[in-house]
Amino acid sequence: MDDIQILKxxxxxxxxxxxxxxxxxxxxxxxxxxxxxxxxxxxxxxxxSTKKVERELRLRARKTDKIAKKRALETK
Structure with missing residues (x-):
């Protein structure tokens, strides 16, 4: 073989x-x-899912606050 073929x-x-x-x-x-x-x-x-859980917790907290305020007004 020649050198060119080997190089190729x-x-x-x-x-x-x-x-x-x-x-x-x-x-x-x-x-x-x-x-x-x-x-x-x-x-x-x-x-x-974290945002959904945080939203659900905020909604529950609001609901709990409303119930607590309502009971406080009823007991007065």
């Missing part, structure tokens, strides 16, 4: 190796992105 083969093998490495890195990156997206979705859902 080496270059081709090097390119194949680089492509495989980039595929692996992309897979790792996409897996990490999926985890981040999933955890962000979970955080958003958790925030929504």
């Amino acid at each position: 083969e080496l270059l081709f093998k090097n390119l194949q190796t680089n492509i495989e490495q980039q595929k692996e890195l992309f897979k790792k990156l996409s897996d990490k992105m999926e985890v981040l997206i999933t955890s962000d979705d979970y955080r958003k859902e958790n925030l929504k």
